[in-house]
Amino acid sequence: MSKTANDAAPGGLIVHVSGLLPALSPAEQRVARLVIADPAAAARQTITELASAAGTSEATVIRFCRSVGMSGYPQLRIRLAAEAARRVEPPDARVVGGDIPPGADMAQIIATISFNDARAVEETAEQLDVAACEQAVAVLSAAGRVDVFGVGASGSVAADFQQKLHRIGRTAFYWPDTHTALTSAALLGKGDVALGISHTGTTTDCVDVLDQARRQGATTIALTNYPRSPIAEVADVVLTTAARETTYRSGAMASRLAQLTVVDCLFVGVAAKNRTRTKRNLEATAEAVASRRATANRRRG
Known part of the structure; x- marks a missing residue:
């Protein structure tokens, strides 16, 4: 009962791409991780810039777009821009993504875990069929x-x-x-x-x-x-x-x-x-x- 990206609007594109990550090729996964990490930055990039940042080709970016249900790169950029506009980030952007960086103090660890745990529940509810x-x-x-x-x-x-x-x-x-x-x-x-x-x-x-x-x-x-x-x-x-x-x-x-x-x-x-x-x-x-x-x-x- 998986959905295409066009059908998955309630849950958002990033949730959709994250769910498909293991099914993508290694090169497509590199593109996906850039998109997931910073949809706003990815939306500003040309297809050449995104391909270069992912260490892959423009053809792979196009294959990635089709793998996640997009007709092509222009549609992906539009969806990423919309995704970035609707995302609400915490006051401290360091907590986004769930990674605990080296040297993180307890306050950052608490903020990171609590924010991302709450996001998991919210995004699960949003995309649930x-x-x-x-x-x-x-x-x-x-x-x-x-x-x-x-x-x-x-x-x-x-x-x-x-x-x-x-x-x-x-x-x-x-x-x-x-x-x-x-x-x-x-x-x-x-x-x-x-x-x-x-x-x-x-x-x-x-x-x-x-x-x-x-x-x-x-x-x-x-x-x-x-x-x-x-x-x-x-x-x-x-x-x-x-x-x-x-x-x-x-x-x-x-x-x-x-x-x-x-x-x-x-x-x-x-x-x-x-x-x-x-x-x-x-x-x-x-x-x-x-x-x-x-x-x-x-x-x-």
């Missing part, structure tokens, strides 16, 4: 069983979604072990749903599990940052985030916050399908653990 979300909510709501998969940092998001679904009475499982996940996927069938979460979309554990579930007839949903990644190829529904992982930040909080934003949207969508049942189950589960919370007297003691 509403129709794809509605389709995901529909199949999740009707599913006889939901299996959620994720590895590493994405695993914590998968566990969070499983716990949310479980609390409102949905039959849902999260399998952190790949072998167990594969055997579980082999038992899914028509009417069941498998949701795989992978920031890069290239984690073979998650891709293989989703592929197994699909071959058994289950509906598959992928949540990834890259719409042309391998996990998207084995998914019936593709949902995308818009987070950038940079220096020191592989598996960063930004990607998890973006994933959690999408997961929360799906959860609320499913929960709202039957408000009475949801309210009853949430109250019952809250009451079940109420006695496990320390009272004011016990805390003072």
